[in-house]
Amino acid sequence: MSTGNEMLLEKLQANFNEVEPPLSHQEAFEEASRCLYCYDAPCITACPTGIEIPSFIKKIASDNLLGSARKIMEANPVGASCARVCPTEELCEGACVLNGSTQPIMIGKLQRYATDWAIHNEKVLFKSGKPNGKSVGVIGGGPAGLSAARELGLMGYGVTIYEAEEEAGGLDTYGIVSFRLPKRVSFWEVDQVKQVGVDIRTNTRVGRDVSLEELKENHDAVILSVGMSDVPMLGIEGEELNGVHDAIEFVKQTKSGQLSQAFAGKKGVVIGAGNTAIDGATCAVRLGAENMKILYRRSEKEMTAYDFEYEFAKQDGVEFRWLTAPKRLIGDEAGNVCAIECEKMELGEADADGRRRPMPIPDSTFTLEVDFVIKAIGQTRYTDLLEQFNIHHDGGVVTLNDDRFETSVNNVFSCGDVIFGKGQGEAMVVTASEQGKQTAYQVHEKLSGLQAESTA
Amino acid sequence: MYTNVAGIKSPNPFWLASAPPTNSGYQVQRAFEAGWGGAVWKTLGEPIINTSSRFAAVSFNGQRVAGFNNIELITDRPLEVNLREIEETKLRFPDHAIIASLMVEPEQEKWHEIVKRVEAVGVDGLELNFGCPHGMAERGMGAASGQVPELVEKQTYWVKEVAQTPVIVKLTPNITDITVTAESAVQGGADAVSMINTINSLAGVDIHTWNTVPNVDGKGAHGGYCGPAVKPIALNMVAECARNPSINVPISGIGGIGDWQNTVEFMLMGASGVQVCTAAMHHGFSIVEDMIDGLSNYLDEKGIGSVQEIIGKTVPKYSDWGDMDLNYQTVARINNDVCINCNKCHIACEDTAHQCIDMLKGEDGEPILQVREEECVGCNLCSIVCPVDGAIDMIEKDNNLPPLSWNTRQNAINAKSLANS
Numbered sequence A: 001m002s003t004g005n006e007m008l009l010e011k012l013q014a015n016f017n018e019v020e021p022p023l024s025h026q027e028a029f030e031e032a033s034r035c036l037y038c039y040d041a042p043c044i045t046a047c048p049t050g051i052e053i054p055s056f057i058k059k060i061a062s063d064n065l066l067g068s069a070r071k072i073m074e075a076n077p078v079g080a081s082c083a084r085v086c087p088t089e090e091l092c093e094g095a096c097v098l099n100g101s102t103q104p105i106m107i108g109k110l111q112r113y114a115t116d117w118a119i120h121n122e123k124v125l126f127k128s129g130k131p132n133g134k135s136v137g138v139i140g141g142g143p144a145g146l147s148a149a150r151e152l153g154l155m156g157y158g159v160t161i162y163e164a165e166e167e168a169g170g171l172d173t174y175g176i177v178s179f180r181l182p183k184r185v186s187f188w189e190v191d192q193v194k195q196v197g198v199d200i201r202t203n204t205r206v207g208r209d210v211s212l213e214e215l216k217e218n219h220d221a222v223i224l225s226v227g228m229s230d231v232p233m234l235g236i237e238g239e240e241l242n243g244v245h246d247a248i249e250f251v252k253q254t255k256s257g258q259l260s261q262a263f264a265g266k267k268g269v270v271i272g273a274g275n276t277a278i279d280g281a282t283c284a285v286r287l288g289a290e291n292m293k294i295l296y297r298r299s300e301k302e303m304t305a306y307d308f309e310y311e312f313a314k315q316d317g318v319e320f321r322w323l324t325a326p327k328r329l330i331g332d333e334a335g336n337v338c339a340i341e342c343e344k345m346e347l348g349e350a351d352a353d354g355r356r357r358p359m360p361i362p363d364s365t366f367t368l369e370v371d372f373v374i375k376a377i378g379q380t381r382y383t384d385l386l387e388q389f390n391i392h393h394d395g396g397v398v399t400l401n402d403d404r405f406e407t408s409v410n411n412v413f414s415c416g417d418v419i420f421g422k423g424q425g426e427a428m429v430v431t432a433s434e435q436g437k438q439t440a441y442q443v444h445e446k447l448s449g450l451q452a453e454s455t456a
Numbered sequence B: 001m002y003t004n005v006a007g008i009k010s011p012n013p014f015w016l017a018s019a020p021p022t023n024s025g026y027q028v029q030r031a032f033e034a035g036w037g038g039a040v041w042k043t044l045g046e047p048i049i050n051t052s053s054r055f056a057a058v059s060f061n062g063q064r065v066a067g068f069n070n071i072e073l074i075t076d077r078p079l080e081v082n083l084r085e086i087e088e089t090k091l092r093f094p095d096h097a098i099i100a101s102l103m104v105e106p107e108q109e110k111w112h113e114i115v116k117r118v119e120a121v122g123v124d125g126l127e128l129n130f131g132c133p134h135g136m137a138e139r140g141m142g143a144a145s146g147q148v149p150e151l152v153e154k155q156t157y158w159v160k161e162v163a164q165t166p167v168i169v170k171l172t173p174n175i176t177d178i179t180v181t182a183e184s185a186v187q188g189g190a191d192a193v194s195m196i197n198t199i200n201s202l203a204g205v206d207i208h209t210w211n212t213v214p215n216v217d218g219k220g221a222h223g224g225y226c227g228p229a230v231k232p233i234a235l236n237m238v239a240e241c242a243r244n245p246s247i248n249v250p251i252s253g254i255g256g257i258g259d260w261q262n263t264v265e266f267m268l269m270g271a272s273g274v275q276v277c278t279a280a281m282h283h284g285f286s287i288v289e290d291m292i293d294g295l296s297n298y299l300d301e302k303g304i305g306s307v308q309e310i311i312g313k314t315v316p317k318y319s320d321w322g323d324m325d326l327n328y329q330t331v332a333r334i335n336n337d338v339c340i341n342c343n344k345c346h347i348a349c350e351d352t353a354h355q356c357i358d359m360l361k362g363e364d365g366e367p368i369l370q371v372r373e374e375e376c377v378g379c380n381l382c383s384i385v386c387p388v389d390g391a392i393d394m395i396e397k398d399n400n401l402p403p404l405s406w407n408t409r410q411n412a413i414n415a416k417s418l419a420n421s
């Protein structure tokens, strides 16, 4: 019995190994040699963090991998994760001039090649700056917080990150599936941030274990980069049944401790069709689920998942049910979910954000048998926390003063997913990283400005 | 396709050069089966001992064997064995050309003896190896004798004293002016010249071990360079000989030839046929299939009946710098619909030419590259670095000035000062 279990576990674990193979030395060299080394290259402009792409690629071709990794990480403190999770065809690779003639350069894979080399060889890329006597507290150690902290560390600030989870890295560590982004990559990036003198206090939730007031007292400035929270309630009957999961929590379980063997051979549905829904569905498939369906109340066209994610799910055998909305979750006597009642939809008029509103088709109700349900209809906001901190917000999205990443509270700055929405940025690792950097510069400008005033 | 170099006939102009591909009967017969028209047997002489680790190559941007370097000497097999295999091969392939490459010490009897022995087994011609730049040269043979015009002439003369078959003299490029040694060969009675042998070279240094590349147990010595990288050097040497009226014998072109296009270039520049070594070593004998096929399609398309008709057609167009029209002008023109906006032309012209390509924005903000034609000197640099075919044209600019070369200009000035004096 136990050996059977071990075998299953081993099999499941193999399912969670990184899917994309790395480039071999030769492949990397040949691909790097193909890069034209454009002048004023459009790929650089298309990278939110402005990595000097031709330069890091040239360094791969000249076998200067240390220099290459440093070029990447200099511009993007989470450049190793980005190499794996960026929608490159919409960013750098989409802008590569070779789209106009042959095939774009595989920038993401080359970036992974250089950073993998640095990870493998345990390279420390940066040293902390000369201490300037000032200190900054960062709330949340995801991509945005890490990036801000790294930049400030380089400038000589004493930085402390307060992180609620056991490990830093945010969604890179817990939210993006292992088979696309293994935890060790995120941990290496966290380590690089520690190397510039940043102190990371994990298992420390601000607002519970330590108050904002304390942080404001102990630091010259505070950066709020807590990201977003759980998946919201569907608001339908049966949501409290056993076997109904929050997609983000579901993925997180696959990245912490032992893999669950409870899904092997089971049937499940995912509600929603963003990247989180896809990650939830593919994780379930890899946990051995026999059948996974994604239910979405709009059509394929309105789906928000990236193309590569959509393709990936299809390859994993995930089925898509478009124009299908859940009406009710049905449980058995033991309180376990056993079916889901759905309704077919059609698209009506476009609503405020330009997407056509789905309308139920009368008498189109049907029932699907399921063993578990994953909810993936977006993420809620840390509205309570913002209220508690007295930070102005619009439906949980932090309101910023101008373009300076400063909130309504003096010397409290904010970046990353927590400011995403209402026209501000995009929820991507790479934008969180860039915002973190820019926030660090704004903090520096403000604090050094203050310094000038007080010495005057 | 039928080819005749100074009386040596072959079904096509493609010969394997004297080198590892022609080391044995087995190899030459395989080559003939694959389609090669002729083979110059690996140089015969007193058998030698080769070093272990002999070759090295230069890669460029991931392209392997852009240039090839060797420290191999002549054949290391006994003469009798080679002669027996030559005879066998000739019997099996009577219509293919087998040329014996020879190298002995610069003594009359030695040359007489070897010539008689190889002709006795039925070779179609002889090639005197005055070109090997390493090893043999240290013993006074190969390039060492090929660099001294008198020795070239004298040894050719000795061979001609007894030779019944046509004699080709293979020249070394390791000299200042190849026409001097070519002329000496002609003086000595050569029926043809072939060029080039390999160029003195050191392929590289291993930056980690600090050893030379290649090295033999930590020690290196210069080798000979060949392959695609040497083609322009070889082509010029062929051309210089072809346009020199004193070198009135056929030329067998060698150096960096790897496809039918290279072959056409060498033949247009005056070669009667070509020899190939590195390309065969890189890809095997089968490359000759496309060489024959491509050449034949090329000739058909141009309506040319025989490959012999293209020999030397570009020679009259090759002259001296002083004869070129200084008033002729071209300028670069960029086709923005083909351009992929890599901006390489801009930075090349800006940093290293004449600062005349502007990066502009079109009506819809789309990037546009534009040449300020008044300032363009027509150097070609932008069109060379441009990665897309057809994005930059070099176009002729009519400036209404009459042709004027440096030589005519100087003559006119001289005539004027003469008249004034």
Ligand SMILES: Cc1cc2nc3c(=O)[nH]c(=O)nc-3n(C[C@H](O)[C@H](O)[C@H](O)COP(=O)(O)OP(=O)(O)OC[C@H]3O[C@@H](n4cnc5c(N)ncnc54)[C@H](O)[C@@H]3O)c2cc1C
Pocket (backbone or CB within 6 Å): A085, A086, A087, A139, A140, A141, A142, A143, A144, A145, A162, A163, A164, A165, A168, A169, A170, A171, A172, A175, A176, A177, A204, A205, A206, A207, A225, A226, A227, A228, A248, A251, A275, A276, A279, A385, A415, A416, A417, A418, A426, A427, A428, A429, A430, A432
């Ligand atoms: C399932 C999923 C898949 C995704 N896939 C991709 C992808 O493929 N490519 C891509 O570019 N983006 C992807 N994203 C988006 C991306 O992960 C986020 O945009 C990015 O992580 C935002 O970074 P952040 O630092 O703002 O927030 P987070 O990564 O969420 O980090 C916030 C951190 O703050 C901590 N925290 C929260 N509250 C507190 C508190 N009160 N006190 C202390 N610490 C606190 C959290 O524990 C967390 O570590 C995905 C997101 C999800 C959910």
Ligand SMILES: Cc1cc2nc3c(=O)[nH]c(=O)nc-3n(C[C@H](O)[C@H](O)[C@H](O)COP(=O)(O)O)c2cc1C
Pocket (backbone or CB within 6 Å): B017, B018, B019, B020, B042, B043, B068, B069, B070, B072, B073, B074, B075, B101, B129, B131, B132, B170, B196, B197, B198, B226, B227, B228, B230, B254, B255, B256, B257, B275, B276, B277, B278, B279
């Ligand atoms: C490994 C090697 C060995 C060679 N040996 C000889 C030789 O024995 N005799 C000779 O005349 N040329 C020799 N050559 C020179 C070739 O015949 C030829 O002239 C030269 O390689 C240029 O042609 P390629 O660019 O097609 O290789 C040798 C070349 C190589 C690479």
Ligand code: SF4
Pocket (backbone or CB within 6 Å): A034, A035, A036, A037, A038, A041, A042, A043, A044, A053, A054, A057, A095, A096, A097, A098, A105, A107, B342
């Ligand atoms: S646009 Fe493409 S070819 Fe040009 S530098 Fe960037 S990656 Fe290289």
Ligand code: SF4
Pocket (backbone or CB within 6 Å): B331, B332, B348, B349, B353, B354, B355, B356, B357, B371, B375, B376, B377, B378, B379, B380, B381, B382, B383
């Ligand atoms: S031909 Fe030379 S000078 Fe003219 S635009 Fe090109 S690079 Fe500049």
Ligand code: SF4
Pocket (backbone or CB within 6 Å): B334, B335, B338, B339, B340, B341, B342, B343, B344, B345, B346, B369, B382, B385, B386, B387, B388, B391, B392
């Ligand atoms: S080098 Fe060629 S492709 Fe590149 S910008 Fe210039 S014209 Fe366009």
